[in-house]
Amino acid sequence: MVTDKKRVKGETLLDIKGLKIDGYSDDVWNPIVKGIDLTLKRGEVLGLIGESGAGKSTLGLAAMGFARPGCRISGGSIVFDGMDLIAASEEQRRALWGSRIAYVAQSAAASFNPAHHIIDQTVETAVAHNIMTREKAEADARDLYKRLQLPNPNTIGDRFPHQVSGGQLQRAMTAMAMSCRPDLIIFDEPTTALDVTTQVEVLAAMRDIVEQFDTAAIYITHDLAVVAQMAHRIMVLRYGNLVEEATTRAMLKAPTQEYTRSLWAVRKLQKPESISDDIALRIHNVDASYSGSIKVLDNVTVQVPRGRTVAVVGESGSGKSTLARAITGLLPPSRGEIYFNGKPLPRELKDRDKDTLRRIQMIYQSADTALNPRQKVRDIIGRPLEFYLGLKGAARDRRVVELLESIELNESYIDRLPGEMSGGQKQRISIARALAADPEIIICDEVTSALDQIVQEEILSLLMRLQKKTNVSYLFITHDIATVRAISDEIVVMHQGKVVQQGPKSTVLSPPFPAYTELLLSSVPEMDPDWLTGLLAKRSKKIKAATA
Amino acid sequence: MHPVLRTVLQRLGLGIVTLLAVSVIIFSSLEMLPGGYAENVLGQSATPETVAAFKRDLGLDRPATVRYFEWIGKAVQGDFGSSYSGLSGSMKRDVSATIAPRLYNTFFLAAMAAVIAVPLSLLLGAMAALYRNSWFDRIVNSVTLTTIAMPEFFIAYILVYVFAVKLRLFYPNSTVSIGTPFVEHVYRAALPALTMTLVIIAHMMRMTRAAIINLLASPYIEMAQLKGVSKSDVIRHHALPNAWAPIATVIAFNLAYLVVGVVVVEVVFVYPGIGQLMVDAVSSRDMPVVQACALIFAATYILLNLLADIVSIVTNPRLLHPK
The missing domain is CATH 3.40.50.300 (P-loop containing nucleotide triphosphate hydrolases)
Structure with missing residues (x-):
């Protein structure tokens, strides 16, 4: 020993x-x-x-x-x-x-x-x-x-x-x-x-x-x-x-x-909060489960205003990715309704028409698995242009180049394969693919989690600029509080399938906090070598006070 | 009920259903064969009347469905009926009694080959994985590939030439009878067992090697190395316990082959196994025997694969010890 x-x-x-x-x-x-x-x-x-x-x-x-x-x-x-x-x-x-x-x-x-x-x-x-x-x-x-x-x-x-x-x-x-x-x-x-x-x-x-x-x-x-x-x-x-x-x-x-x-980098990024009452997507009292009785979503109500960013934050198992699956129709809710522009969305993916599908797009965490490694950028971005908008040939290619420019990549990328690009560039291509459908809502599922800090900051800035230009709404799913602070207008805190809190960024991030939000926010490490010591002291004092 | 027990029972039930489905296929495909036992025995000059009378004697004039249920109903109780040959004479030959000694011989030979081949291929596979891309790995790989690529009868004749003709260590043929003592039986079955070992070893060995190499890339193997665990313990203690599922599947497959696919080897060594019996029965259209053999083969396949399934379940702690 x-x-x-x-x-x-x-x-x-x-x-x-x-x-x-x-x-x-x-x-x-x-x-x-x-x-x-x-x-x-x-x-x-x-x-x-x-x-x-x-x-x-x-x-x-x-x-x-x-x-x-x-x-x-x-x-x-x-x-x-x-x-x-x-x-x-x-x-x-x-x-x-x-x-x-x-x-x-x-x-x-x-x-x-x-x-x-x-x-x-x-x-x-x-x-x-x-x-x-x-x-x-x-x-x-x-x-x-x-x-x-x-x-x-x-x-x-x-x-x-x-x-x-x-x-x-x-x-x-x-x-x-x-x-x-x-x-x-x-x-x-x-x-x-x-x-x-x-x-x-x-x-x-x-x-x-x-x-x-x-x-x-x-x-x-x-x-x-x-x-x-x-x-x-x-x-x-x-x-x-x-x-x-x-x-x-x-x-x-x-x-x-x-x-x-x-x-x-990301910690310094800060978007001014802006509130809107023009609701594009409303999720109303939704329950969902994969099999059996365990509810992965439990009476979830969330609103996404037009042209704004709603950050859904929570830990693994909180149901935030399941929420995305329920909205996209991949996992039909067992109860509740989802309204899109005031009209109820069909529950099942197969019941939705092409135009509804076009309006809700998704970007995934890992561009490596979300992009077909055998397809060139031309086809990756061109496919939704052809499928949703019927663009073909030269018109399609022109639009692909425009989209590439909007994500700050030049024309030369059009014939590249995903394997020939960096992680950040691949994630940009994923963004362009979502934009190609000219959507009203983009669901971003942990899109920056696999990226380095500097690249994260670039991608987040890009998403914000694109929002300003196209007035698209983002439902931004993440576990990272720094990212939430950086880009959101509104925040939804989820825990064990339930919505703990929803509100404008300034309200959610300032006291008084519901217990779980406080736990979550206080657990984010800060750039202070005494942070952990201080936090532990504070928590043990609280426990003592509670038991006394 | 423990979930593992439930899964095993489910698989067992599924196996029985599969076996019933196979029995329907066996019966109906034999029905569809051109010609029949009567035509075969009576020869080309038989009149339709004699054929009809002969069929009536055998009960073949009744509808196929009736005969199927009669057959399967008895087969479930272990009675495979009587062989056609000798049926018209005074002595009835019970199919079960005909098959039993042959089946024993086949299982004897299969067990002998398995006892040599399974441990040998696991060992060679593990060692090839441990020393992969070394000379040892390459030699083992190419030798086993050569033996699997050569036709069985060719391997058999080479072995006969070397061990029986030149070295005179074994007999060139393997005739055994019911009274043959155990040791004598082992000795006589040595060459066919060796032939079959050479045929199946490559498959099992390469699968073991691939399964282990696949696992060696897992983080827990790197962790074991960084804990100072020795190379052989990494394989034995950390890789192998997680590799049983694919290995068991390929072993089951090869064991089934040892039982059902050995007719060529039996013929070469004149070994009285069930393969030869079945071939003889097919050529004489002795349907009860053919059906019984086919059903036994199907049951062997299903049972061995069921065992492989059970092995993969009980070696997976996630299934054996749920949260």
């Missing part, structure tokens, strides 16, 4: 110098990490932040001496507690893994083996490396579950991964990483897949246990506000290079690089 080596705080634990890592794609080795230096002292928590493709996960794994298949370490040195991990044999590295360096992955749901009990996976390393007997390791695991505030710590380990929630699984994975009391833990985006309210608990539990055992950690994320709660020091990465490195407080107070400042 405790390594016999004396743990001296402040001594260098990990020393990476000039590290270069290449990735193999399209028959060539491309650099992913381009010569990075990184040092970590015992008990220190280092934040690695950057957008997708910054090389932060690759770097985090390299700190264990591990390169994913298709990657190779091509230069530099990695020294962990005096041991050169690049020169070390696979056996030597494997002896370190799990016992002295542990890894916490992004998706606990995918990283736990579905075939084994949680506790068996928690103690696996300790038992396999003969660090503890099974009985002792299991007792210790139950103790860790308790410290991580998992419910029923004595029995939760006997469950299978699919039987517990994502947040609980992420804490169980932290317990697994902690089981051998490693010197270093790599946290690789451990809360990215979680809802904000769950994220708070998991962050608090992880920070607490790392402090208790004085473990060094590398915390990888794309969210600066999250890493600010966890790390003593932050490194900003971009395209495999170091952009900026500073202590957490210094970086938040005075970032020196333009790129670092851009990580705040």
Whole structure:
């Protein structure tokens, strides 16, 4: 459990110098990490932040001496507690893994083996490396579950991964990483897949246990506000290079690089609220369920004014995407009515005429799966033009080019395949496809969730400009409060299939809040290193006051 | 009721329905065959009157539906009727009694081949996945592909040439009878069992390899590696338990083949299995025997696939341990 080596705080634990890592794609080795230096002292928590493709996960794994298949370490040195991990044999590295360096992955749901009990996976390393007997390791695991505030710590380990929630699984994975009391833990985006309210608990539990055992950690994320709660020091990465490195407080107070400042991008976007009584879409007392008796939508009433943006915000399972399916007719409501321009919409998709279909369009979260990878932009955008508006040949192509210009891409994109464009460009094509039908309402389902901050900001600005030009209404489904603040006129808060609150942005985002809205808003991490500590103190005071 | 038990019962019920449907297909397709037992036995010079009389003796003059229900009604009770051959004479030959020893021989041979082939292909598949793209992987792949690509009789003759003619380790033919002792039976059935092993091993081995490689890309496998789990434990403990469903399906398929598809091997080795019996019965239009054989084959297929289904259900903790 405790390594016999004396743990001296402040001594260098990990020393990476000039590290270069290449990735193999399209028959060539491309650099992913381009010569990075990184040092970590015992008990220190280092934040690695950057957008997708910054090389932060690759770097985090390299700190264990591990390169994913298709990657190779091509230069530099990695020294962990005096041991050169690049020169070390696979056996030597494997002896370190799990016992002295542990890894916490992004998706606990995918990283736990579905075939084994949680506790068996928690103690696996300790038992396999003969660090503890099974009985002792299991007792210790139950103790860790308790410290991580998992419910029923004595029995939760006997469950299978699919039987517990994502947040609980992420804490169980932290317990697994902690089981051998490693010197270093790599946290690789451990809360990215979680809802904000769950994220708070998991962050608090992880920070607490790392402090208790004085473990060094590398915390990888794309969210600066999250890493600010966890790390003593932050490194900003971009395209495999170091952009900026500073202590957490210094970086938040005075970032020196333009790129670092851009990580705040969406938070700075602000659209003035504008209210309208001209209702384009009215969802009235709608219930819906997929099968059986569990209502995914429970008496939902929402109004979408013309030319305005209504943001539907809620956590996973709140029914916000189901609302979109009910409106589009993919999931006919079991009760209630949906009125479009004052007239009831047919429930079923197949009963709606072409013109009604044309007026309600949809944009999806993942442009990768929403665009046919074998179709060129000409056909992706041209298809709705032909189907709804009957445009053909040269007239169709002319309109495609106009639409491309309206989404700020030029004519040259017309013959590209989705695979030849970036994530942001693909999402623009999805927007153009929706616009091609000349709709009155566009339902945007988490359209910026898979994108980097800067790209998010560009897409949101584009959507706002297009709204001004065409007077289209948006029903904007998201879990991200920063996005909601940025673009909405009205906000609908959903929780467990019910509408908690609907109103103008200024009303919903200012007190007094209904309990759930308050929980949701207060759980959004802020750019303040003391935010988590403050929030936890406030919440425990409230609980004390309530029980007293 | 536990959901798994319910699913299993549902599948079992579905299997019985399928078997009934198959029995209708068997019966009606045999009805549609040109010619008949009477014409076959009596020869070309038979007058219509003698044929009619012969058919009356066998009960073939009654409508097909009546005969179908009579047949299936008895078959459900395990009685497959009497063989046509010998029926007109003094000694009635019971179909069940005709089939039983042959069926035993076939199952004996199938079991022998399965005992060799299943563990071997799982092992080779797992090792090929572990050392994929190595020389070992390539050799195993090409050798098994070669054996599956060659006609069975050809493999059989090669084995006879090598092991019986040149090395003189085994007999070139595998005649066994009811009284053959077990060890002697194993010894005599060795070459046909080996032939069938070579025929089915490629399919199972490649499926095992593909299933495991597919799983090796999962995040929980990377996690296991990063926990310091050794390579062989990653395969054994983390990949294999999640790979049973596809592997069980392909094993079931091949085991069924061992029972129903071995007539060529039986002929080459003169092994008295059910395949030969069925072929003989078809050529003499001995319909009760043909029907019984076909029904047993169908039941084997359905039962083995049912077992594979059950294996995929009970190895999936999501189904076995619902929330």
